[in-house]
Amino acid sequence: MRILITGGNGQLGKALQKVLVGHELTAVDLPEVDITQRAAVQDVLAQTAAELVINCAAYTDVDGCARNPELAYRANGLGPQNLALACLAQGAALMQISTNEVFYGDNPHGYDEWMPLNPRNPYGRSKAAGEFHVRSLLPRHYIVRTAWLYSAGGRNFTQAILNRAESHGKLRVVADEIGNPTSTADLAQAIAQLVATEQYGTYHLVNEGACSRWAFANEIVRLAGFDVPNEPILSREFSRASSPPPFGALHNTAASALGIRLRPWGKRWQNF
Ligand SMILES: NC(=O)c1ccc[n+]([C@@H]2O[C@H](COP(=O)([O-])OP(=O)(O)OC[C@H]3O[C@@H](n4cnc5c(N)ncnc54)[C@H](OP(=O)(O)O)[C@@H]3O)[C@@H](O)[C@H]2O)c1
Numbered sequence: 001m002r003i004l005i006t007g008g009n010g011q012l013g014k015a016l017q018k019v020l021v022g023h024e025l026t027a028v029d030l031p032e033v034d035i036t037q038r039a040a041v042q043d044v045l046a047q048t049a050a051e052l053v054i055n056c057a058a059y060t061d062v063d064g065c066a067r068n069p070e071l072a073y074r075a076n077g078l079g080p081q082n083l084a085l086a087c088l089a090q091g092a093a094l095m096q097i098s099t100n101e102v103f104y105g106d107n108p109h110g111y112d113e114w115m116p117l118n119p120r121n122p123y124g125r126s127k128a129a130g131e132f133h134v135r136s137l138l139p140r141h142y143i144v145r146t147a148w149l150y151s152a153g154g155r156n157f158t159q160a161i162l163n164r165a166e167s168h169g170k171l172r173v174v175a176d177e178i179g180n181p182t183s184t185a186d187l188a189q190a191i192a193q194l195v196a197t198e199q200y201g202t203y204h205l206v207n208e209g210a211c212s213r214w215a216f217a218n219e220i221v222r223l224a225g226f227d228v229p230n231e232p233i234l235s236r237e238f239s240r241a242s243s244p245p246p247f248g249a250l251h252n253t254a255a256s257a258l259g260i261r262l263r264p265w266g267k268r269w270q271n272f
Pocket residue numbers: 006007008009010011012013029030033034035036055056057058059060075079097098099100127145146147148149150154155156
């Protein structure tokens with residue numbers, strides 16, 4: 001299949017390029033293709049004659065989105081709208097990558113794919129807008145929601161914790177935000193399996209199990225061989241521009257029904 005990956009230089013874009021072997025791949029990113037520019041999106045689709053676009057491009061700085069919601073909407077709402085319209089015109093399918101932050105995070109049982117969206121911050125609102133446009137404009141689409149992505153060398157929580165442990169010799173991490181740590185490599189494998197099914201629809205793809213940021217940080221420093229104290233704190237003690245969903249755990253219900261499974265995020269996944 002001819003596949004175009006937008007946001008190809010990001011964590012997930014890079015992981016996808018490693019696993020989507022056997023396909024004719026083109027990966028683009030800023031500055032050459034800005035998904036907020038409709039003409040640029042139409043041009044790259046026409047040039048590549050893509051049969052499927054996987055949109056990994058996004059403004060992923062959650063606090064930056066809270067400071068500049070308009071910018072967040074342009075990248076995360078208008079961008080997917082441009083892609084959906086270009087795919088419609090060309091007869092291509094679109095996979096839009098989305099987030100657990102489209103949910104409010106007040107359900108201690110976690111979220112299935114069909115539950116109502118209720119984002120609590122501008123990043124979540126802009127990603128919900130992207131989902132809305134794709135779903136309403138293009139019949140042949142996948143929405144893939146994921147969470148807490150990490151990869152070696154990427155901009156992510158794992159790297160931030162390792163940097164902090166090294167520079168400060170101690171950690172203070174929130175224990176009342178729950179989610180699913182997810183390896184971009186595992187997610188990319190699951191996406192490759194999903195693409196092969198052509199079973200369009202909405203999916204959650206996260207490593208199985210959920211934990212707090214604090215428990216995740218414990219595992220990161222343990223595996224890295226650091227011996228640093230990690231004090232659990234409450235979100236209200238940690239000042240930031242955005243407010244993430246407190247309980248944003250996703251269930252991979254729809255993908256499991258197709259036989260697509262991701263391994264547990266870690267041995268201690270039950271440790272909130
Ligand atoms: N990271 C997570 O924990 C997480 C969790 C849940 C869902 N997601 C979703 O998963 C997807 C991939 O995330 P990721 O962690 O791989 O993100 P990432 O590493 O931040 O990569 C995103 C890429 O998109 C590019 N980009 C930003 N605005 C763009 C635009 N207007 N046009 C074209 N490219 C643009 C970025 O370029 P610059 O670096 O130059 O800005 C970057 O290369 C995103 O849809 C994100 O919302 C991520």
